Amino acid sequence: MKKLLFPFTARKRQFLLLLFICVCFSGIAQKSELSVEKIMQDPSWIGTFPSDISWGANSKNIYFNYNPEKNASDSLYKISLENRDEIVKVSLQEKRKMLPQWGDFNRKKTKKVYAENGNLVLYDLKAEEATEMLDLDANIEDAEFLQNEDKISFIYNDNAFILNLENGQISQLTHIRKGKEKEEKSPEVSEQDTWLEKENLGLLQVVNERKEKKENSENYRKSVAEEEPFSFYLGENSLRRLQVSPNGKYAAYQLINRAENKSTNVPNYVDESGYTADLPARSKVGEKSDKVDLAIYNAEKDTVFIVDTSILPGINDLPGYTEDYPEKEWEKKERQIIPSGTYFSANGESAVVNLRSADNKDRWIAEIDLKTGKLNVLDRQHDNAWIAGPGVGYTYWGGGTMGWLPDNEHIYFQSEETGYSHLYLLNVESGKKTALTEGKFEVFDPFLSKDKKSWYLTTSEVDAGERHFYKMPVMGGKMEQLTQMTGKNEVYLSPDEKYMSILHSYSNKPEELYIKKTSSNAKPDQLTSGQSEAFSSYNWREPEFIKFKAEDGAMVPARLYLPQENVKNNAAVVFVHGAGYLQNAHKWWSSYFREYMFNNLLTDLGYTVIDIDYRGSAGYGRDWRTGIYRYMGGKDLSDQVDGVKYLIKNHNINPDKVGIYGGSYGGFITLMAMFTEQETFKAGAALRSVTDWAHYNHGYTSNILNEPALDPIAYRRSSPIYFADGLEGDLLIAHGMVDTNVHFQDVVRLAQRLIELGKDDWELAVYPVESHGFIEPSSWTDEYSRILELFNESLLNN
Structure with missing residues (x-):
């Protein structure tokens, strides 16, 4: 008989977890060097890895955030080209003298203008000297060289100004004012007062002459005075992006x-004040x-x-969706x-x-x-x-x-x-448009070279699961591949463009820093090696990259984790990545590194694990991206089902031993799977899940499902709460109570729905101090201990 999971339980799992890891299934001991506690501890146990890479203005030093000393937070370090073997912590004094990353260079890259601490600063790169040009009573922003480079534009008090570097004069370009323009109104004069003035001027000649002389003088001054510049009043508007x-x-x-x-408020029940405090949060879709x-x-x-x-x-x-509502009269506007x-x-x-x-x-x-x-x-x-x-x-x-x-x-x-x-390039005079790149791959972050004669760009041309850096002529032509290491190559070009610092990672290796000359033939040198002994002592798997055929004929990419035959339990777990539009079946270190490690643990214990880039995922073009339009829980869910069919057919998986888990969008898919694909999934863990898309934000949701009042069909078929009566398997729901992204209200409403439906086999675990992305190791440990127990009990103990 299936064990029931009761809602709102807070049982401790350590004993049962140890039991399930060590006990024999089918007479074979299934053990792992890993444990949930080890995986979910503070990520610093993995090692220390570089981030936020930048170059010094003189192209001699690479700067990055690093933490080899295991301090409370990262610090700034550097490696010089002259001494690549030494990683040096940047002193506070040197840090203060460093040229900031923001600002604007002149064409020859000999000078840079920028705003710092609200002041205007001009830096001479050759002399390595900064000169403070202006110190005003409010912040200066967005400083840029003008075309002739003897003038600088900047924004101050929501207006544009121009500084002449030769004579130091400042001129105001725009005159933008807050509020509404005040109309000058003449004072109201009664009919009686008008009559008295007219009679007085008619009787007294000197008084009349003085009045005429005063009026003539004022008119003359106005005629010779400089015309005041045009003032633009914002009225009820606010100003943004003044250029x-x-x-x-x-x-x-x-x-x-x-x-x-x-807007909505998220109550924080564990505020330091001792009182319940409301956290301001977003409004809902349809705003x-x-x-x-x-x-x-x-x-x-x-x-x-x-x-x-x-x-x-x-x-x-x-x-186009309006065609699904023929009964409604749509106004073209x-x-x-x-x-x-x-x-x-x-x-x-x-x-x-x-x-x-x-x-x-x-x-x-x-x-x-x-x-x-x-x-x-x-x-x-x-x-x-x-x-x-x-x-x-x-x-x-x-x-x-x-x-x-x-x-x-x-x-x-x-x-x-x-x-x-x-x-693409487009000639604004002729209207001719030219594609500079083409093919079934995507382009990322192109930028022009220093001499404006070439492009530098990153693409997925080699493979959808890799990223490589290229150089290409400005008007198009052959692309020269400048990186060769398999995985992800995140390139930071030196200001003189002679070197590339590369943040590289592979599927089982976190990011490390490399350097190589900007050439296809040069070999990269590894500069950092941050894995801890505890992390590197385990043989982390390289997932197998596969494609399986979906029901509509599409080939779906996935990462596959296969257990050794002597421990295989014929059970499978499907991991569903979050965000929807995100790529995880790739060959670099995943942002879901905890889940990657958990999948290794599951595989050690005999589970077969698959991680699918379902429809809606990034990295595969427009049709893949929009495959979920107006139906979330459609092809994105059927891709999970087809992945399970692939495992059953090719890897001898027992159809009655399949579980699914994921967070955020992955949690949403898990709920839809448990509510609508009961024959496929026997257990599921839905973490920080959207349960009703009408309660999510506007920017994300309206793109995919339009607006609830305008396209209710899309929302009703895409929201798990409408299908909760279909729950048959064992379901774990986990959510942070101070989640300002997917609000705790989502699972509270779903819990009430499950209660009203009389459903038994579900459990709600709440985390009082956690928002959408968990922070505390204790929360991660508790959550994934519950997930592991769920799969062990539901998939192996029946």
């Missing part, structure tokens, strides 16, 4: 009219969007244009537009803007006529699902990869036009 053109003639900025939305306008200031005309987006092609189109960023050409005479529809189904790239503010559309990308992908961006904070070549004629950007995110 100055390189020639100093124009400025662009966004006007944000904040929407009022009802009103902020209204965002783009303003262009023309200094020559001393006026501001508000860019008119009503001319965009398709601006009134209805989304102008969709709300969000400008994601404005980009000026090098000479400052032209600009393009990246525009997104608020429903995220269209992106337009348009040129702005800086003299009139009118738009000329250069490119439109439409997606019946939603616009996204590497380098494409999806928020008004930025437009992803975009900018100008130095010729002032070509813009560059990334697009999923072919189904994969690639790099």
